[in-house]
Amino acid sequence: MKRAIPLVDLSKFVSGSAAERMAFVQELGDAFHNIGFVGVINHGIPKALIEDFYAASKRFFALPVDIKKKYEVAGMAGQRGYTSFGKEHAKQSQVADLKEFFQIGQEVPAGHPFKAKYPDNVQVTEEPEYADLGFQLYRAFEGAGAQLLKAISIHLGLGETYFDSKITYGNSILRSIFYPPITQEPASAIRAEQHEDINLITLLVGASAGGLELLNKENQWMAIVPEEDEIVINVGDMLQRLTNNYLKSTTHRVVNPPREDWHLPRLSIPFFLHPVSDMDLSCLPSCITADNPLHYEPITAGEYLDERLREIGLKK
Numbered sequence: 001m002k003r004a005i006p007l008v009d010l011s012k013f014v015s016g017s018a019a020e021r022m023a024f025v026q027e028l029g030d031a032f033h034n035i036g037f038v039g040v041i042n043h044g045i046p047k048a049l050i051e052d053f054y055a056a057s058k059r060f061f062a063l064p065v066d067i068k069k070k071y072e073v074a075g076m077a078g079q080r081g082y083t084s085f086g087k088e089h090a091k092q093s094q095v096a097d098l099k100e101f102f103q104i105g106q107e108v109p110a111g112h113p114f115k116a117k118y119p120d121n122v123q124v125t126e127e128p129e130y131a132d133l134g135f136q137l138y139r140a141f142e143g144a145g146a147q148l149l150k151a152i153s154i155h156l157g158l159g160e161t162y163f164d165s166k167i168t169y170g171n172s173i174l175r176s177i178f179y180p181p182i183t184q185e186p187a188s189a190i191r192a193e194q195h196e197d198i199n200l201i202t203l204l205v206g207a208s209a210g211g212l213e214l215l216n217k218e219n220q221w222m223a224i225v226p227e228e229d230e231i232v233i234n235v236g237d238m239l240q241r242l243t244n245n246y247l248k249s250t251t252h253r254v255v256n257p258p259r260e261d262w263h264l265p266r267l268s269i270p271f272f273l274h275p276v277s278d279m280d281l282s283c284l285p286s287c288i289t290a291d292n293p294l295h296y297e298p299i300t301a302g303e304y305l306d307e308r309l310r311e312i313g314l315k316k
């Protein structure tokens with residue numbers, strides 16, 4: 001089957017020759033500009049860690065709903081802990097997605113100025129290793145994400161350290177999503193309605209079943225079928241905005257399986273890489289040209305995130 005998205009090898013950037021690094025920068029830049037999605041192999045995220053977190057996630061979602069609801073924290077816009085089935089919806093949609101999820105956020109050392117900014121992660125008594133495994137995976141995703149942003153900032157002519165200070169102790173979120181088996185004719189054929197991600201980039205570990213699709217420039221839905229050990233990366237709205245639409249935040253969704261697979265749940269683990277909340281998302285001057293005039297007003301990452309969380313029903 002023809003791949004819907006290009007595939008790149010991150011080890012060529014991290015430990016390759018100068019020529020391999022430059023080739024990687026070009027391939028990643030082309031992929032982010034042309035379709036906003038890319039598959040990445042040799043990303044450095046330990047397979048055992050992914051598997052252990054998957055297993056712990058499965059056990060968590062199998063807990064009775066009243067137990068899971070103990071970990072749904074009011075007033076936190078779902079940013080930490082559990083969000084129950086049917087809460088989140090895409091910004092244009094009235095119908096909620098067919099999913100529940102658990103989110104893990106940033107941790108900073110005691111005394112760090114951001115300590116007051118980030119609520120504590122939620123510990124699950126019934127599954128004591130869950131939050132800790134998730135946070136180990138969080139750090140691994142941060143490492144891979146930082147390398148990808150180095151490559152893209154070279155592509156943008158900003159030098160490879162441009163994002164470093166903006167993502168150190170940034171507001172990223174690891175989300176473990178569970179789409180339960182479908183037991184009756186659903187009101188919507190969609191597990192997660194079409195949307196664009198809010199953040200800089202998203203790194204998604206191979207889901208336990210198919211269903212992820214992107215909307216290409218010809219307005220066709222294309223199935224994304226990652227190979228074993230491949231993670232799927234996409235550009236989010238913050239990076240699209242920073243680059244004045246030069247890099248594309250592509251619409252995507254998760255569709256229901258065919259009826260014979262309704263009994264299969266789907267688990268997926270996206271990592272939404274966010275910067276620190278005071279990052280300025282004003283369009284880069286180098287991305288504003290006669291052919292591509294300025295599209296957005298200045299805004300900070302924190303202000304932008306608040307606006308978006310309201311639109312998707314997570315923040316009141």
Ligand SMILES: O=C(O)CCC(=O)C(=O)O
Pocket residue numbers: 177192197204207212252253254268269270
């Ligand atoms: O479940 C997936 O594979 C993707 C979910 C997604 O796009 C999201 O949560 O933003």
Ligand SMILES: [Fe+2]
Pocket residue numbers: 195196197252
């Ligand atoms: Fe998404």
